[in-house]
Amino acid sequence: MNKYELALVVSTKIDDEARAEVVEKAKAIVEKAGGTITEVEEWGKKRLAYEIQKMKEGFYYFIQFDGNADSPAQIEANVRIMESVIRYLCVRKDAE
Secondary structure, eight states: OEEEEEEEEEOTTSOHHHHHHHHHHHHHHHHHTTOEEEEEEEEEEEEEEEEETTEEEEEEEEEEEEEOTTHHHHHHHHHTTOTTEEEEEEEEOOOO
16 A cells, blocks of 8 residues: 545635535545555645636645555545646655
8 A cells, every 4th residue: 555645726716614614625535446444634825826717715625545556546526526726736755
């Protein structure tokens, strides 16, 4: 199993409850792809480096998980179609 991190930038145009549902759905996608979630970090509302879909801010979440080599591709395929997620990135973390 490899260690991965899924970074999500969620739209600020939705309310807190809907944002929590987006994060729960992302966690379910990770588990469905065979990943085991180790940690979820919420960084809160941050200014974006550049405007995306006429938004200047987004809510940042980082989900650390252990998974197989094919897990990131499955996760990205499912996260890509989530409307409230304006940016995402799944990367392998180096062994420390």
